[in-house]
Amino acid sequence: MLKFIxxxxxxxxxxxxxxxxxxxxxxxxxxxxxxxVAGEDATQDAIEQxxxxxxxxxxxxxxxxxxxxxxxxxxxxxxxYWKQPVFDLLIDRAPVTLTLAAGxxxxxxxxxxxxxxxxxxxxxxxxxxxALSFGTAAQAIPNFWLGLILIILLGVMFPILPVSGDTSxxxxxxxxxxxxxxxxxxxxxxxxxxxxxxxxxxxxRTARAKGFRPRQILFRHALRNALLPVVSVITIxxxxxxxxxxxxxxxxxxxxLGRLAYESILGADVxxxxxxxxxxxxxxxxxxxxxxxxxxxxDPRMRxx
Amino acid sequence: MSALxxxxxxxxxxxxxxxxxxxxxxxxxxxxxGETLGIVGESGSGKSVSSMAIMGLLPKGTRTxxxxxxxxxxxxxxxxxxxxxxxxxxxxxxxxxxxMTSLNPVYTIGRQMTELMQLHKGVSGGxxxxxxxxxxxxxxxxxxxxxxxxxxHQLSGGLRQRVMIAMxxxxxxxxIIADEPTTxxxxxxxxxxxxxxxDLQTELNIGLIIISHDMGVVARVSDKIAVMYAxxxxxxxxxADVLRAPVHPYTQGLLESIPVPGQIEPGGxxxxxxxLVPSLKxxxxxxxxxxxxxxxxxxxxxxxxALQSASDSQAYRCVLPLAELRDGTSSLAARKTGDGSxxxxxxxxxxxxxxANAAECTFRVKQGMFSGAKPLRAVDNISLDLRKGExxxxxxxxxxxxxxLARMLLGLQDPTAGQISLDGKDIATLSNMEKSRxxxxxxxxxxSSLNPRRTIGEIIRRPLKLHGVGSLAEQQAxxxxxxxxxxxxxxFYHNYPNQLSGGQRQRVxxxxxxxxxxxxxxxxxxxxxxxxxxxxxxxxxxLKLRAEMGLTYLLITHDMAVVEHIATRVVVMYxxxxxxxxxxxxxxxxxxxxxxxxxxxxxxxxxxxxxVPNVDLGTAYPNPxxxxxxxxxHPRCELASDICKAKSPVLEALSETHQSxxxxxxxxxx
Numbered sequence: 005m006l007k008f009i010x011x012x013x014x015x016x017x018x019x020x021x022x023x024x025x026x027x028x029x030x031x032x033x034x035x036x037x038x039x040x041v042a043g044e045d046a047t048q049d050a051i052e053q054x055x056x057x058x059x060x061x062x063x064x065x066x067x068x069x070x071x072x073x074x075x076x077x078x079x080x081x082x083x084x085y086w087k088q089p090v091f092d093l094l095i096d097r098a099p100v101t102l103t104l105a106a107g108x109x110x111x112x113x114x115x116x117x118x119x120x121x122x123x124x125x126x127x128x129x130x131x132x133x134x135a136l137s138f139g140t141a142a143q144a145i146p147n148f149w150l151g152l153i154l155i156i157l158l159g160v161m162f163p164i165l166p167v168s169g170d171t172s173x174x175x176x177x178x179x180x181x182x183x184x185x186x187x188x189x190x191x192x193x194x195x196x197x198x199x200x201x202x203x204x205x206x207x208x209r210t211a212r213a214k215g216f217r218p219r220q221i222l223f224r225h226a227l228r229n230a231l232l233p234v235v236s237v238i239t240i241x242x243x244x245x246x247x248x249x250x251x252x253x254x255x256x257x258x259x260x261l262g263r264l265a266y267e268s269i270l271g272a273d274v275x276x277x278x279x280x281x282x283x284x285x286x287x288x289x290x291x292x293x294x295x296x297x298x299x300x301x302x303d304p305r306m307r308x309x
Numbered sequence: 310m311s312a313l314x315x316x317x318x319x320x321x322x323x324x325x326x327x328x329x330x331x332x333x334x335x336x337x338x339x340x341x342x343g344e345t346l347g348i349v350g351e352s353g354s355g356k357s358v359s360s361m362a363i364m365g366l367l368p369k370g371t372r373t374x375x376x377x378x379x380x381x382x383x384x385x386x387x388x389x390x391x392x393x394x395x396x397x398x399x400x401x402x403x404x405x406x407x408x409m410t411s412l413n414p415v416y417t418i419g420r421q422m423t424e425l426m427q428l429h430k431g432v433s434g435g436x437x438x439x440x441x442x443x444x445x446x447x448x449x450x451x452x453x454x455x456x457x458x459x460x461x462h463q464l465s466g467g468l469r470q471r472v473m474i475a476m477x478x479x480x481x482x483x484x485i486i487a488d489e490p491t492t493x494x495x496x497x498x499x500x501x502x503x504x505x506x507x508d509l510q511t512e513l514n515i516g517l518i519i520i521s522h523d524m525g526v527v528a529r530v531s532d533k534i535a536v537m538y539a540x541x542x543x544x545x546x547x548x549a550d551v552l553r554a555p556v557h558p559y560t561q562g563l564l565e566s567i568p569v570p571g572q573i574e575p576g577g578x579x580x581x582x583x584x585l586v587p588s589l590k591x592x593x594x595x596x597x598x599x600x601x602x603x604x605x606x607x608x609x610x611x612x613x614x615a616l617q618s619a620s621d622s623q624a625y626r627c628v629l630p631l632a633e634l635r636d637g638t639s640s641l642a643a644r645k646t647g648d649g650s651x652x653x654x655x656x657x658x659x660x661x662x663x664x665a666n667a668a669e670c671t672f673r674v675k676q677g678m679f680s681g682a683k684p685l686r687a688v689d690n691i692s693l694d695l696r697k698g699e700x701x702x703x704x705x706x707x708x709x710x711x712x713x714l715a716r717m718l719l720g721l722q723d724p725t726a727g728q729i730s731l732d733g734k735d736i737a738t739l740s741n742m743e744k745s746r747x748x749x750x751x752x753x754x755x756x757s758s759l760n761p762r763r764t765i766g767e768i769i770r771r772p773l774k775l776h777g778v779g780s781l782a783e784q785q786a787x788x789x790x791x792x793x794x795x796x797x798x799x800x801f802y803h804n805y806p807n808q809l810s811g812g813q814r815q816r817v818x819x820x821x822x823x824x825x826x827x828x829x830x831x832x833x834x835x836x837x838x839x840x841x842x843x844x845x846x847x848x849x850x851x852l853k854l855r856a857e858m859g860l861t862y863l864l865i866t867h868d869m870a871v872v873e874h875i876a877t878r879v880v881v882m883y884x885x886x887x888x889x890x891x892x893x894x895x896x897x898x899x900x901x902x903x904x905x906x907x908x909x910x911x912x913x914x915x916x917x918x919x920x921v922p923n924v925d926l927g928t929a930y931p932n933p934x935x936x937x938x939x940x941x942x943h944p945r946c947e948l949a950s951d952i953c954k955a956k957s958p959v960l961e962a963l964s965e966t967h968q969s970x971x972x973x974x975x976x977x978x979x
Contacts, residue, residue, distance in 0.1 A: 211413070215425075
């Protein structure tokens with residue numbers, strides 16, 4: 005198991021390096037960074053001056069390894085737009101986004117898993133039909149639209165929840181519901197299909213022949229097997245959550261990383277955008293590793309010997 | 310003493326989409342402690358449903374009726390779900406067909422065994438583990454203690470079935486129901502598992518029900534037998550009586566459709582039951598077998614037929630007088646003569662049609678993301694010639710490389726060394742069109758080898774269309790001719806595969822293979838997915854077509870009885886190598902390689918009371934990625950000596966038609 009974890013970590017490191025390279029190249033080759041920093045109306049002279057001042061005239065690989073080196077030592081560079089260290093920006097904004105992601109994930113897992121399992125217990129029963137309709141609706145409704153409707157409903161018509169800002173837990177209820185709902189369909193369907201398949205499997209028949217009661221079969225013998233594919237999907241969904249936070253944070257005026265990314269892109273703030281992309285990627289990588297480890301813990305067949 | 314299990318007039322009605330279906334009707338039997346009842350029948354005969362009814366494991370909405378359904382003192386009919394759950398895995402245990410999937414993949418063997426004791430006896434921890442180790446040892450598993458922490462995927466199929474048996478013994482059951490316990494296993498393992506079950510049963514004085522489609526299995530292990538057909542027991546009695554002197558025409562037909570050496574000339578026509586096993590959705594009137602019965606007359610179509618006794622120990626469900634039924638000689642005689650289609654001349658000096666020349670196929674298998682690929686030699690240096698008119702059988706257990714060899718010979722898999730030639734030309738240089746004109750194939754599973762979206766006519770016509778043979782009218786005429794030849798009614802032309810039975814679909818596959826008039830047909834397990842009576846029909850058809858069309862067959866199979874019946878030459882494979890080649894008669898009468906002998910010994914002919922031969926090959930089939938050194942068979946061979954571990958034997962000629970690869974050949978002869 006330890007060997008398995010170490011291997012996954014090594015692989016994760018390799019992916020992280022590739023992502024950092026890709027991010028760096030994308031942002032530095034897609035447009036002239038000096039021109040972006042200088043702004044639209046800048047003269048050619050001003051651009052050249054900025055190029056030298058910011059070091060954009062040096063070869064790409066030198067700048068990449070400098071950036072990477074600084075990254076290792078915790079120096080994330082300074083934001084051109086916010087005029088402060090990117091690190092401070094991250095520290096400042098991350099808690100909001102992480103809270104949002106965690107809340108949304110809780111909604112996804114609780115609603116998706118519960119509905120999925122209940123639906124699978126009696127395929128084509130009324131609960132199953134309800135769950136599937138709910139899933140289809142949740143998939144079809146765009147995120148931002150659901151956000152706006154909830155704001156009108158619970159913020160304006162029946163003002164029980166605040167709709168903008170991030171100062172109390174109440175502020176997070178609506179955004180988490182909105183962001184969480186968008187991932188429910190995938191989790192719900194996968195849990196349902198997985199559970200139906202597992203409940204029809206030979207080893208569940210064995211469990212019944214052993215004299216286990218339906219409840220014991222569900223929780224002891226079926227759930228763990230049915231969860232295996234769901235775990236992988238959930239880790240990917242968290243990635244989407246982080247990506248989706250850009251829109252959700254804007255709609256609900258939450259001051260998190262998503263909003264920071266949005267503003268930094270508008271402000272052509274290369275160091276911040278670069279760092280945010282890399283940070284999101286890193287979280288994604290860590291989550292995949294955690295997902296793999298969780299899966300290996302759940303399923304002995306996954307443990308490479 | 311009253312019986313342990315008493316089933317009287319059991320009927321089971323299942324809920325289906327169209328309403329209801331009576332899957333089992335008026336089934337009666339008893340099982341005593343220490344006694345074995347064999348239930349035999351084809352698919353859809355209701356044998357599994359009956360056992361699930363005893364276990365109380367039928368789906369909700371099922372109606373189970375009986376005059377008596379009793380285990381010991383418990384009335385299973387009136388027992389609540391809670392009481393039934395208390396019995397399952399405790400008083401009644403069940404062993405299933407699929408050892409590979411019947412154990413939960415995410416829990417250790419130890420946990421799955423001990424939880425059963427915890428559930429019913431409240432015994433856990435050390436005591437339960439001790440019992441588990443004891444039982445694992447009892448079922449012949451070595452290093453039992455360490456197995457407890459292993460997971461199912463770390464064990465072979467045979468070991469898993471042993472674990473399953475050990476697990477079901479945890480609570481000292483009174484009755485064990487084994488539903489096709491060895492069907493998914495290799496023949497040599499089958500013998501071991503059956504012996505194990507029998508030994509345990511005697512030792513622990515358990516009642517045993519063995520359900521199987523295989524007459525051989527049932528004949529060898531049962532004390533009494535119930536033959537089921539279309540949801541009814543149509544004949545029952547002491548195993549020797551029923552199998553030696555079957556009364557019911559179905560039992561007689563079933564026994565005649567099994568190729569049994571000594572009772573039927575190789576290549577002769579097997580007795581087969583015409584028609585199909587009826588769907589249980591049929592609204593039966595009169596005898597359920599009447600429409601397939603050669604002796605049926607008007608009386609058979611009316612009323613219901615009751616079970617009547619033929620003797621103290623034998624009963625049958627037929628309206629005909631016993632004396633007339635006993636007089637079954639006419640059909641047996643017809644079967645023995647056969648038409649000698651074996652007599653298709655084979656000129657062993659002629660140029661081979663298809664040959665493998667030192668062919669090898671090595672796959673590279675990656676076991677983990679970071680470990681390098683390891684070579685797996687699926688086929689190792691095999692040379693083989695196929696001459697016109699031959700039926701060459703390639704036999705061996707799963708994983709021996711026989712299917713890879715077939716794929717190479719079909720030109721579907723390139724050899725990594727050596728050469729395959731078709732009519733003297735390297736097959737790698739031939740186009741698919743050229744290959745398919747001479748070489749065709751039939752596969753095991755007629756359910757998945759036909760395109761479900763094309764009609765039967767289109768499926769069979771397709772090769773003609775691809776090859777641009779003749780006009781549409783000519784093509785259709787050819788299709789109709791071949792359909793008639795393989796015994797498919799003309800009106801199937803516009804039907805789809807899902808409207809056909811397994812045997813009919815296999816006929817379609819045969820028709821498709823033959824429409825281009827090929828020289829060679831590769832048959833990969835052509836009958837193993839079919840019911841026994843249907844298997845006989847297909848084997849008869851293959852033999853008839855061979856004689857009529859001058860075909861040459863390469864037969865890939867694990868069924869030695871089929872081999873003995875239709876093959877002219879046999880190639881025995883073990884772990885990618887040929888260990889013995891001989892003409893069929895020689896191979897079966899004078900096998901030389903210890904592995905061939907073990908294979909032949911494991912064949913279970915339906916001989917009542919003969920017991921199961923003791924085939925002890927020691928360890929399990931080796932992992933092809935890490936084959937043993939020298940002779941790859943040496944770890945399982947009782948004759949093995951030092952040279953076998955060091956040096957790999959080569960094929961040596963014993964006679965003109967007989968070769969074997971074994972260091973111990975001479976020693977054995979001496």
